Amino acid sequence: MKLALCVGINDYPGVSNDLYGCRNDAADWAAALTARGFDVRTLLDSAASGLAIRTGIADLLSRTSDGDAVVITYSGHGTWVPDLDGDEPDQRDEAICPHDVAANGPLLDDELSTLFATAAPGVRVVLISDSCHSGTLTRLSRPLGDGRCPTRFLAPSTFLPLGTPTHEAVAPRVTRPRSAALLLSACRDTEYSYDATFSGRPNGAFTYVALTTLAALPPDATYRDWLRAIRAQLPSQNYPQTPALQATPTQHTWTVLA
Template sequence: MEGKKQMLATLVGCNYAGTPHELRGCINDVVAMRDTLVARFGFAPRDITVLTDDDGGRGSSPSAVLPTGANIKRALAEMVSRAAPGDVLFFHYSGHGTLVPHRRGHGHDGRPDEAIVPCDFNLITDVDFRQLVDRVPQGATFTMVSDSCHSGGLIDQEKEQIGPSADQLAVDSCTPPAASARARFLPYATVVGHLSGASGVNASHHVADHLLALFGADASAKFRHHDNAPSPDGGILLSGCQTDETSADVPGDDDEEAAGVGGNKACGAFSSAMQAVLAAHPAPVSNREVVSRAREMLREKGFEQHPCLYCSDANADAPFLCQQQEPAL
């Protein structure tokens, strides 16, 4: 008898409270997503791992495990290790993103690579996500939502379905987001400056030297030897913006620009748009439709970011999180 399909999720929200890099809506994003996974997609609460950096003082269901780089990678590795063919795996990240320039003698196209910024600044890069997806069993799917700046392309070498190369964007028609919204972006120099104080390595060195000095084997695989080609996979990335764009963190107030994107609760513009799309379409919607409709909603609200989709052709038109149509009565 065929085993029941598993639905597994890892949700990460980093608000960086009490630091110069503080955000407001990231933990709210993953709390809302956890509720949606349970109520709409049938995930069991016990199969959802939540990592947040709050202290529990705001009633947002704090996590017992901080979202450090090592803890995030460990949670994702454990989720993948439990997976079997046919299973549905989901990862939602809300927090800062950054771009990492190539070290001299590394890389082949000269373009910087994308990374997310855990609460301890131990960067997780597109190479790490590529390697993770390559370990997903054939026939299972790994869907990743990253509501962070420069999140386009966060699964290295995944095929672009919606993005700057796959279509033409009406960027000129967009107006800037609300002045009170903050970009979920840390400049490379800020990341290096933060790490150099702890690593003891001169700030003129590449971020790899700081990360290897501080985190050793827990540093991104991008900065250690790796030589593996991507394999056909079930990786699906829904990014909050293009590689060259920022994603907005919307404050929780009555600001007119925020209304309808997050209401009165702080949120990520893309995470909130996704929630609105899913709420407005109770029937299964494809990955392509989720991204396209979220794009249109953000454009109408004046947010200057363009969500993107990276996956195989088949997964582009597959239902988001493999939701099945309810049988007619």
């Protein structure tokens, strides 16, 4: 089985930081994955609540067994919250922002790791995230032809209670096991991820380059090969972001989307 969940969120009610290319990103990932034999489900805007994303990932993992593949793509805001269990060197837990983040908070990297750990042995789990996974998780936007160029940083103050500490860990440091999933992300920990436009159509800069290079890869290309191809175009002068691959040595050599 090859199962995929593609999430794209432009609309963030309760905040002033809407995005433009994320729904297109999700549609483009869904088309590419369908062409490669995946059974794809999409969650867009209001359908992409925190509960829906958590349930969607858990459902895919519960249906797979040794030899199957699961791919989750996420395009939307990222953010951070104070690290409460001491497993983050920068004292911040990175997170993605569901549609209802203002009301119900973000989905933390710790929780994603716990979800992915439920995968059966031998299942290849891949997370492709067009958002920034760092202490300053951000998407920025280039002008869309009408002068709009807002900063895409969803500040923790948007959803954290007033007075929450933001710069120091509040628990002894612990060691968390490596996530069972391979992560291909749009940028390094300290960088930003950008919205862009290509031929007048909004997309994430990373998503556009990742899919363009994917189409040109040989059938036996590995994730290391794919990252090398993406990095031939990013970072660029317009989009100074360096896509990153977080994976075990074995995962680096997996055949792309196989």
